[in-house]
Amino acid sequence: MKSWKTPTPEQVTKAVALLGHAEQYRYFFDRFENPLWIEPLETKGFFSSPPQATQDEERGTIGFPLWPESRYLARMAARAPEAVLKIILQIPDTDNIQVHTDLCDAALAISTELAAKWAEKETKWVEQQKNLYFLLPEKLGALVGHLAKGDQIEVALRLVRSLLAVLPDPRSASKTSEDEAYLLPPEPRSRFGTWYYKQILEKNVPDLVSAARENALTLLYDLLDSAIRVSRSEETDKGTEDYSYIWRPAIEDHEQTHSYDLKNLLVSAVRDAAEQIARADPTYVPALVEKLERRSRLVFQRIALHLLRVFPDAARPLTAERLLNQRLLDAPWYQNEYRHLLKNYFGDLSSEERERWLGLIEEGPPTQAKEGETVVPEQSEQKKTMWRRERLAPIVDILPTEWKNRHPEWVEGLVAPTDFRPFSMVVRWEYGDSPAQSPLTNSVP
Numbered sequence: 001m002k003s004w005k006t007p008t009p010e011q012v013t014k015a016v017a018l019l020g021h022a023e024q025y026r027y028f029f030d031r032f033e034n035p036l037w038i039e040p041l042e043t044k045g046f047f048s049s050p051p052q053a054t055q056d057e058e059r060g061t062i063g064f065p066l067w068p069e070s071r072y073l074a075r076m077a078a079r080a081p082e083a084v085l086k087i088i089l090q091i092p093d094t095d096n097i098q099v100h101t102d103l104c105d106a107a108l109a110i111s112t113e114l115a116a117k118w119a120e121k122e123t124k125w126v127e128q129q130k131n132l133y134f135l136l137p138e139k140l141g142a143l144v145g146h147l148a149k150g151d152q153i154e155v156a157l158r159l160v161r162s163l164l165a166v167l168p169d170p171r172s173a174s175k176t177s178e179d180e181a182y183l184l185p186p187e188p189r190s191r192f193g194t195w196y197y198k199q200i201l202e203k204n205v206p207d208l209v210s211a212a213r214e215n216a217l218t219l220l221y222d223l224l225d226s227a228i229r230v231s232r233s234e235e236t237d238k239g240t241e242d243y244s245y246i247w248r249p250a251i252e253d254h255e256q257t258h259s260y261d262l263k264n265l266l267v268s269a270v271r272d273a274a275e276q277i278a279r280a281d282p283t284y285v286p287a288l289v290e291k292l293e294r295r296s297r298l299v300f301q302r303i304a305l306h307l308l309r310v311f312p313d314a315a316r317p318l319t320a321e322r323l324l325n326q327r328l329l330d331a332p333w334y335q336n337e338y339r340h341l342l343k344n345y346f347g348d349l350s351s352e353e354r355e356r357w358l359g360l361i362e363e364g365p366p367t368q369a370k371e372g373e374t375v376v377p378e379q380s381e382q383k384k385t386m387w388r389r390e391r392l393a394p395i396v397d398i399l400p401t402e403w404k405n406r407h408p409e410w411v412e413g414l415v416a417p418t419d420f421r422p423f424s425m426v427v428r429w430e431y432g433d434s435p436a437q438s439p440l441t442n443s444v445p
Contacts, residue, residue: 015028016041016044029068032072041069050067050070050094064097067096067099070102070106074105081109084110085114088118089117097133097136098134101135101136104139107146108146111150112147112150112151115147116150126191132191132192137191138199141160144163144200144208148211160200161219161222168189169230185233201266201268206273209276209277217291220273223269224263224266228242240297241298244299244302245333247263247264248263248299250337251271251302251336252340253268270303271307274292285307285311285318289308308322309344312345312348319345323345339394342391343416347398361388388407394416396415399411
């Protein structure tokens with residue numbers, strides 16, 4: 001390592017006197033590499049006045065001036081970590097994103113024990129911001145991973161909760177009439193673009209999941225729940241319904257999923273985090289399923305079914321219970337995950353369990369009519385037949401021959417689909433298409 005010389009008071013005074021011009025000032029801090037100047041420069045008043053953001057109200061623009069001092073501190077952090085930490089903890093708050101980006105670079109270059117002290121301060125600042133710009137979200141995401149890998153778990157959790165917080169749609173507050181409120185549903189937003197949001201979830205959150213496990217997963221549960229709540233008006237956010245079968249047709253990756261929608265990003269994050277924990281410790285799968293099912297939103301139940309499909313050997317009794325659950329069998333919003341689970345593991349059920357499941361199919365769907373609805377017998381039987389065909393399709397190739405011969409009208413022409421096309425099937429079931437029109441009558445291309 002290069003041997004740096006401690007400056008004399010005379011050298012410091014002479015150098016500071018030469019920094020009267022902006023060009024000399026920038027050149028000095030951008031090129032200077034001696035960390036032993038940090039304390040003398042601090043005594044001369046440097047590092048105490050970061051530039052604020054500049055706004056041009058006439059043009060509607062905002063600027064973030066570079067601060068040579070913070071860039072110097074970022075370069076010096078690895079060489080003099082404690083001296084740099086002392087300075088960055090004392091720097092007054094600023095809304096200048098460029099300064100925060102430099103200070104985050106400094107935190108990334110020092111030990112996690114030291115970095116955690118600045119991260120605590122930065123978390124409080126992030127909580128007050130409506131928007132984060134440029135590379136700062138990416139840098140803060142990297143800091144989350146840095147802290148997690150360095151066993152600074154609580155600080156990392158607080159920082160990522162603030163960083164990934166779900167914010168209300170600003171359009172909701174500006175609606176001026178009741179009619180306008182129904183033009184578009186509220187859209188949850190974050191403090192920065194969804195591309196960076198996705199990168200943090202995929203690149204940095206897994207480090208936090210490895211370190212914090214259940215606490216990290218609970219945080220993701222909360223974020224997803226917030227995104228769903230913010231996307232609904234107070235009038236429509238009732239009970240457990242989240243309409244996820246519309247905006248998230250399949251928990252697994254699927255062509256119908258909008259990959260840069262905030263709710264979908266968080267569904268994928270919850271799914272991936274649960275899978276990550278299960279891979280590390282398959283015995284934890286039953287607990288994961290239980291915790292998911294305790295959440296009120298329907299999408300968490302769907303993620304639980306997905307987890308059982310991916311890790312069948314870790315929770316076989318739970319798989320059988322869910323397949324034999326009348327509520328899951330009936331409800332259209334669970335059908336994509338339920339049918340995947342059925343297709344993969346019906347053959348692993350005991351003979352008694354298979355008979356019980358087939359008995360549920362013979363009973364058919366609930367027949368209770370809605371208030372004021374007139375039931376036409378022919379149409380009712382037609383709907384029951386379609387209901388049975390759609391639930392039998394995933395396992396038509398392994399149904400007992402004797403059972404198929406007993407119910408030929410339910411299995412005739414039925415071919416197991418290669419893709420469940422979840423949303424289209426729900427729509428067809430709800431609107432009562434005939435069995436001949438069912439997408440499961442023939443193979444799905």
